Structure formats: structure tokens, C-alpha cells
Amino acid sequence: MASGSIKSLPKLPSIRDLIKIYGISAQSRFSQNFILDRNITDTIVKNAKIDFDHSLVIEVGPGPGLLTRAILNAGAKNLVAVEKDKRFIPTLEQLQAASENRFKAILGDILYVDHKQLMDIAQNNPANKQEIEKVHIIGNLPFNIATSLLIQWLYQMEKREGLFALPEPSMTLMFQKEVGLRISAPPSAKERGRLSVMTQSLCEAKTIYTVRSSSFVPKPKVDAAVIQFKLLKEPILKSSIKTLEKIHKNELKD
Numbered sequence: 001m002a003s004g005s006i007k008s009l010p011k012l013p014s015i016r017d018l019i020k021i022y023g024i025s026a027q028s029r030f031s032q033n034f035i036l037d038r039n040i041t042d043t044i045v046k047n048a049k050i051d052f053d054h055s056l057v058i059e060v061g062p063g064p065g066l067l068t069r070a071i072l073n074a075g076a077k078n079l080v081a082v083e084k085d086k087r088f089i090p091t092l093e094q095l096q097a098a099s100e101n102r103f104k105a106i107l108g109d110i111l112y113v114d115h116k117q118l119m120d121i122a123q124n125n126p127a128n129k130q131e132i133e134k135v136h137i138i139g140n141l142p143f144n145i146a147t148s149l150l151i152q153w154l155y156q157m158e159k160r161e162g163l164f165a166l167p168e169p170s171m172t173l174m175f176q177k178e179v180g181l182r183i184s185a186p187p188s189a190k191e192r193g194r195l196s197v198m199t200q201s202l203c204e205a206k207t208i209y210t211v212r213s214s215s216f217v218p219k220p221k222v223d224a225a226v227i228q229f230k231l232l233k234e235p236i237l238k239s240s241i242k243t244l245e246k247i248h249k250n251e252l253k254d
Ligand SMILES: C[S@@+](CC[C@H](N)C(=O)[O-])C[C@H]1O[C@@H](n2cnc3c(N)ncnc32)[C@H](O)[C@@H]1O
Pocket: 030, 031, 032, 033, 034, 035, 036, 060, 061, 062, 063, 064, 065, 066, 067, 082, 083, 084, 085, 108, 109, 110, 111, 139, 140, 141, 142, 143, 145
């Protein structure tokens, strides 16, 4: 149920039915593993504790849109999603209409999308009545680009570029569990490695939920973990920018 003056979405066809109606089969080149259980998407959004009243929310890879529906039902006022597979655009446009302008989906690649374009869309959103005060990025990430995307964003966070120039950036992102464990590993953990150090030198990173592989359609080989990131007010290791720069330029392989 949405909070405040925001109305819940009207009754919509189920995601399973939409996938059938549009004849959409999951494509591995887009790392498509869908969540079709509403309890899981609702729990992810609840655990993300997003300040919907003041935040622009960006969703990566909405696909058929169950997580998107959960975000809107929880009260998002300004949600912009980037989806690379054009087969989902008609279903996302239906959701856009049902959301009374609170949601806009664009066709694009999250690795290359212009962050200024996302902010312009959000600022021109007729449902947006106030200044954007914060940004929250959320998504069940396509696993094949998840680590590169995180490294790109850490690099941008350190420089406060693009979306990360907005105040108080935070993120709720789903990774393969083993990657999530590395990202959030404390200093004494066996999973601790470069990804943990780079992430935690800039952000507080913690696992807020785990999802079994059997909850996805099609079922991937491994379970998933949802990690919450909050940018630290003062980065711990200022030298991490050098490592990030090298990785960003593909000079290092993780
Ligand atoms: C793991 S699925 C998640 C789908 C949906 N959010 C869910 O939770 O069921 C990843 C989604 O990201 C999309 N995607 C893959 N690569 C992308 C990219 N580079 N930019 C934006 N979206 C991408 C896929 O088409 C797919 O919809």
C-alpha cells in the first residue's frame, strides 16, 4: 500500500500473463532471470527503506516490471527505469500510464546511458512537485554486467559525477550471492578482496536480503544477494580513486 497521497496502482494483469501475452522468453544475452513472486519484490523494496518523498529513484533493467510495481506501490513519486530489451517497452508503457506520471521507462543501456538525460526526465516529470533532494538506484542487475557496472558507479561516486552529484546517493542492488558476499565482506572474512576494499572505502555496503535461485524464472545456477550501498560522508581511502581509474580503463582485471 502506498503512503501519503500516493494511490496504489490499479489492478493490472499478472506478470506471468503479460509474459505469455507478449510471447516473451528470457534471453541469456541480457542476463534475464525474472522474479515473479510479489512477496520477494515487496520485501526487497521494504528492506531498501527508500525516502520516496524526497528521492529520485532509478531502476536498472525493469524487465516485465514486478519490482517496478513494488516500488510504485510503496509510494515512489519519481521513478525512471532503463531497460535494454525493447520487447518490454509496451508492458512498461502500460505501467507508465497506470502510474499517473510517477514512472517513465526508457530504452537504453545502463552502462552508456547519459545520466543528465535521466535527471532531465525526472525533473520534467509532471508528477514531480518538488526539487530532487536525493537519488536511490535499485535493480535486480543483469549478472553479466553487474561487477563492471558497480566499478563504473564507484568511480563516478568518488568523483561525484552524473547521478552521483545529487545529494545522499544510495543503492539497493541484487548480485549473484558470491559477488554480493565479496562486496560486503568485513575485513576478517575469507571473501574479502579488492572489490570489498574499493566498495567499502566509499560506501557502507551490507546484505539486506538473499533470494534463492529457485525464485527466478528461469532458475540461474546460483542464489542472489541484495546489497544496500550508502555513500560515506568521508571516503576512507582517498587513494582508491587510482585503482578505480585503472580498472575503469581496463588496465586491471578483477
Ligand atoms: C535479472 S533481469 C531482472 C528483470 C526484473 N527487474 C526482475 O527483477 O524480474 C535483468 C534485466 O536487465 C535488463 N538488461 C540487461 N542488460 C541491460 C543493460 N545493459 N542496460 C539496461 N538493462 C539491461 C534485462 O533485459 C532484464 O530485463
